[in-house]
Amino acid sequence: MTILVTGATGTIGRQVVEQLVRRGADVRALVRDPAKANFPAGVAVAKGDLLDVDSLRVAFSGVSTLFLLNAVVPDEFTQALTALNLAREAGIERFVYLSVIHSDRYVNVPHFAGKFGVERMIEQMSVKATILRPAYFMNNELMIKDAVTGYGVYPMPIGSKGLAMIDARDIGEIAAIELIRRETSATALPLERINLVGPDTITGAKAAAIWSDVLGRPIVYGGDDAAAFEKNLRQFMPGWMAFDMRVMSERFVTEGMIPEAGDVKRLTDILGRSLRSYRDFVAEITTSA
Numbered sequence: 096m097t098i099l100v101t102g103a104t105g106t107i108g109r110q111v112v113e114q115l116v117r118r119g120a121d122v123r124a125l126v127r128d129p130a131k132a133n134f135p136a137g138v139a140v141a142k143g144d145l146l147d148v149d150s151l152r153v154a155f156s157g158v159s160t161l162f163l164l165n166a167v168v169p170d171e172f173t174q175a176l177t178a179l180n181l182a183r184e185a186g187i188e189r190f191v192y193l194s195v196i197h198s199d200r201y202v203n204v205p206h207f208a209g210k211f212g213v214e215r216m217i218e219q220m221s222v223k224a225t226i227l228r229p230a231y232f233m234n235n236e237l238m239i240k241d242a243v244t245g246y247g248v249y250p251m252p253i254g255s256k257g258l259a260m261i262d263a264r265d266i267g268e269i270a271a272i273e274l275i276r277r278e279t280s281a282t283a284l285p286l287e288r289i290n291l292v293g294p295d296t297i298t299g300a301k302a303a304a305i306w307s308d309v310l311g312r313p314i315v316y317g318g319d320d321a322a323a324f325e326k327n328l329r330q331f332m333p334g335w336m337a338f339d340m341r342v343m344s345e346r347f348v349t350e351g352m353i354p355e356a357g358d359v360k361r362l363t364d365i366l367g368r369s370l371r372s373y374r375d376f377v378a379e380i381t382t383s384a
Contacts, residue, residue, distance in 0.1 A: 097157055098274050099123045101145065101178065102164030104131055106234055107193065110267020111162055111274070112138060118275055125154050145174035148181065155185035160278040162270060164193040165210075169335060172209040176216060183222070189277040189284070190224035191270055192217060196259075196290050196352055198228065204343045205335075223283035225273045227266070229291035230352040233376045234263040240380055243314055249303040250317045252324050252344045256351025257296035259358075262371035266291055269365055291362065292354040294370045302373070309377045321345045 098115060102108035103124035115122045116135045123139040126132050132140050143150030145165065155161075161182050165171045175192075182190070195201075198211035217224050231253075242250050269291060277284055297305075299316040306314040325341035332340075362370055 096159040096278060097121045097123050097139075098160045098162065098278055099125060099141070099154060099158040100162045100164075101125045102166060102193075103134070105164070105166065106232070106263050107266055107270070108162075108164050109134075110264055111164075111270045114268045114271030115274060118271060120271075120275060120278070123154070123158065125151075145178050146170065148177065151178060151181045152185065155182055155187060158182075158185065158187055160189040160191070160274055161187050162191045162193070162274055165213075167206045167336065167339070171206060172212055175209070175213040179213070179216060179222065183220075188223055189280075190217070190222055191273050191277065192224050192226050193266075193270070194226050194228050196228040196230045196292070197346075197350070200350065201343065201346045204346060205339045207343070218286060222286070223277075224286055225277065225284075226286070226288045227270060227273070227291055228288060229261055229266050230293065230354075231258045231260045231347075232263050232266070233260045233293065233371070233373055236377065237380060243306050244310065244381070247312070247314055248317045249299065249306055249314055250324070250327070251299070251302070252317070252319045252321050252348060253297070253299045253302065254319050254348035254351060255298050255300065256348070256353065257298045257301070258347060258352040259292035259296045259354045260373050261291050261293040262376055265293075265362070265366065265370055269362060272365055289361070290355060290358045292352075292358050292370075294359055294372055295374075296351070296353060297373050305374050305377055309374065309381055319348045321348070 098120050100112050125141050125143050129140045141154035143154045165175045194210040198207045201207035303314045303316040321341045321344045325337045328337035
């Protein structure tokens with residue numbers, strides 16, 4: 096019985112693969128370029144693409160459980176629906192899908208709306224899946240570390256409502272636990288949604304305060320200007336993606352990413368330990384440079 100991981104070379108996918116290997120699972124990783132795989136010993140590599148129907152049919156052969164992760168790309172929705180339909184065609188009955196928290200509320204954010212569309216397919220076609228809904232990744236802070244340390248400004252316009260940021264390592268471990276739970280169940284388990292959140296809800300001001308404390312010097316919050324954020328992003332990413340991120344940040348400001356009652360306890364029980372904190376993450380990335 097084999098668990099196939101898509102997006103296996105990315106931030107989350109690689110964590111999922113490593114956690115599955117640690118738990119003795121039979122893992123197959125779908126990658127575009129096997130030369131870049133560099134997985135632990137024992138991981139089988141399938142070369143393919145989520146829009147390449149023939150390669151997916153080969154990759155899905157003999158698979159019992161699928162971890163579906165789609166990158167933020169213009170055709171993300173098509174990729175996900177194609178993969179799910181082909182997986183069902185291949186007889187796969189057990190799934191874990193990586194969506195996003197508040198996908199049903201951030202309806203004007205393209206990559207959120209796409210993921211919610213996939214959730215609707217899963218639900219309406221009675222796909223037996225765990226839908227993981229992570230909040231903002233702490234690991235995104237790696238992209239702004241130089242700006243914070245170099246200019247003394249926390250530049251992400253995340254507002255005053257707060258984001259329940261989660262460490263990618265916790266996401267990967269929870270996903271692996273869910274995959275194995277579904278893989279080893281005597282029958283395919285019913286649909287379930289799990290919000291993936293961190294232990295603290297971080298506002299812009301709180302993020303700046305934590306960076307200040309960790310670095311030992313003042314860091315200020317750059318404010319809620321989503322238009323300026325989009326302009327900065329366009330320097331190193333396509334315009335469509337920068338706009339997607341802008342609209343997302345506007346929803347951060349108006350709504351935040353707030354856990355539901357019991358989310359943190361549920362995840363702590365799944366992991367058997369505390370969730371990693373934002374403060375510890377910032378300390379880790381600033382001392383490892």
